[in-house]
Amino acid sequence: xxxxxxxPSWVICKSGxxxxxxxxxxxxxxxxxxxxxxxxxxSLMLMATSNEGSKATYEQGVEKDKFLINHxxxxxxxxxxxxxxxxxxxxxxxxxxxxxxxTDTQYFGPGxxxxxx
Amino acid sequence: DAKTTQPPSMDCAEGRAANLPxxxxxxxxxEYVYWYRQIHSQGPQYIIHGLKNNxxxxxxxxxxxxxxxxxTLILPHATLRDTAxxxxxxxxxxxxxxxxxxxxxxLMVKP
Numbered sequence: 001x002x003x004x005x006x007x008p009s010w011v012i013c014k015s016g017x018x019x020x021x022x023x024x025x026x027x028x029x030x031x032x033x034x035x036x037x038x039x040x041x042x043s044l045m046l047m048a049t050s051n052e053g054s055k056a057t058y059e060q061g062v063e064k065d066k067f068l069i070n071h072x073x074x075x076x077x078x079x080x081x082x083x084x085x086x087x088x089x090x091x092x093x094x095x096x097x098x099x100x101x102x103t104d105t106q107y108f109g110p111g112x113x114x115x116x117x
Numbered sequence: 118d119a120k121t122t123q124p125p126s127m128d129c130a131e132g133r134a135a136n137l138p139x140x141x142x143x144x145x146x147x148e149y150v151y152w153y154r155q156i157h158s159q160g161p162q163y164i165i166h167g168l169k170n171n172x173x174x175x176x177x178x179x180x181x182x183x184x185x186x187x188x189t190l191i192l193p194h195a196t197l198r199d200t201a202x203x204x205x206x207x208x209x210x211x212x213x214x215x216x217x218x219x220x221x222x223x224l225m226v227k228p
Contacts (some may be wrong), residue, residue: 004160006160008190034215034216037220043204043218043219043220043221044155044161044218045218046215046216046217049215075141091158092179093160093161095160095161095216103164104149105151105163106163106216107163108153108160108162108163109159109160110159111159111160
């Protein structure tokens with residue numbers, strides 16, 4: 001099956017700093033990638049949809065100036081959490097949509113656990 | 118996208134078949150049924166999807182009722198490693214539609 005990687009797998013940072021998370025589709029091209037956030041004991045919540053070469057579409061309540069998304073190539077999307085605060089501590093998961101082969105299936109990365117002190 | 122209803126939790130004995138139900142009574146004609154699972158502290162894993170015919174792959178079987186208002190995911194021989202939260206998601210076939218995760222079913226496979 002298609003493989004999606006994320007880096008880093010976990011990160012601890014100080015309040016007020018910025019953190020960049022990378023999402024890569026390893027064996028397929030993804031014109032669309034998605035970013036999710038998951039708090040403990042809760043389901044995944046979609047944050048934004050990232051389309052290669054264009055601006056991301058953010059879900060209601062997600063601050064686009066705080067969560068910067070860049071999708072510069074067909075295999076890489078990045079999420080930057082700017083001026084992170086403890087309430088941003090969460091499990092961030094990306095997915096990449098395999099549309100080219102016609103299956104229209106999303107494959108997920110392993111997630112990045114962010115802890116803001 | 119149509120909403121789905123799943124039992125919050127289920128138990129299954131190791132080696133037996135696990136049958137996970139999902140209701141999606143408001144599904145529309147071009148919407149697919151997708152199943153994912155999430156093992157603790159990992160990203161969701163794609164299992165299977167279908168439109169109206171039953172589907173089978175190396176992981177599981179998907180049985181969709183004729184009226185498409187419900188479906189069942191079958192893990193034929195559950196192992197302890199199948200313990201996870203299983204999500205049934207209905208998604209349109211058009212480009213750009215995202216996956217919306219509900220509460221899922223927490224499957225506990227017991228020895």
